Amino acid sequence: xxxxxxxxxxxxxxxxxxxxxxxxxxxxxxxxxxxxxxxxxxxxxxxxxxxxxxxxxxxxxxxxxxxxxxxxxxxxxxxxxxxxxxxxxxxxxxxxxxxxxxxxxxxxxxxxxxxxxxxxxxxxxxxxxxxxxxxxxxxxxxxxxxxxxxxxxxxxxxxxxxxxxxxxxxxxxxxxxxxxxxxxxxxxxxxxxxxxxxxxxxxxxxxxxxxxxxxxxxxxxxxxx
Numbered sequence: 657x658x659x660x661x662x663x664x665x666x667x668x669x670x671x672x673x674x675x676x677x678x679x680x681x682x683x684x685x686x687x688x689x690x691x692x693x694x695x696x697x698x699x700x701x702x703x704x705x706x707x708x709x710x711x712x713x714x715x716x717x718x719x720x721x722x723x724x725x726x727x728x729x730x731x732x733x734x735x736x737x738x739x740x741x742x743x744x745x746x747x748x749x750x751x752x753x754x755x756x757x758x759x760x761x762x763x764x765x766x767x768x769x770x771x772x773x774x775x776x777x778x779x780x781x782x783x784x785x786x787x788x789x790x791x792x793x794x795x796x797x798x799x800x801x802x803x804x805x806x807x808x809x810x811x812x813x814x815x816x817x818x819x820x821x822x823x824x825x826x827x828x829x830x831x832x833x834x835x836x837x838x839x840x841x842x843x844x845x846x847x848x849x850x851x852x853x854x855x856x857x858x859x860x861x862x863x864x865x866x867x868x869x870x871x872x873x874x875x876x877x878x879x880x881x
Contacts, residue, residue, distance in 0.1 A: 663784040666693045670702040671717040683771045699728025711739045712782045718752045733760035740781035786863035811875040816834025821855040829871035
């Protein structure tokens, strides 16, 4: 969802626990640049709500009745100009976090994250950036990749990339920044940005976190020993 810089960030909170919804809403109500425009208790209700109100960011729980957060995120990402999705998880929910990134979420946070971290994540996501750093995504995928079957058809999608774009994707998946990739490949940082933009457009990826997930799913990158 494209947000104008001259207005507040619109947030929808989705969780099946009323106290958690109320807690997030209370924290966000104290921010001058953020407003909660709605709440929902499951994924299905969230999708219905988001047909009636516009949101820049959705705080989405994973495990909910009727429709979970992963299914809701997948359906939300099929819409034109969807909002950013920030998934709530725990340290024990590595597979849920991976599934969220695969579905198109811009990142994930722990349910007990400090209020300042939640607020900052919302601002980052509203600006169109990924909340989860590529290095963190890589560590997450290293932990869960041996328990997840490769996604069908992902390897074939690599055929649309040039050799240099593949090189850039591998280094992104390793958690390198644009400057570090430029040094590794002996090219200008602007060239790296161009290759990254091209490969993400070809593969229909939203951000670097999704690019890292795709690199693992396609088999281009293998888990660290």
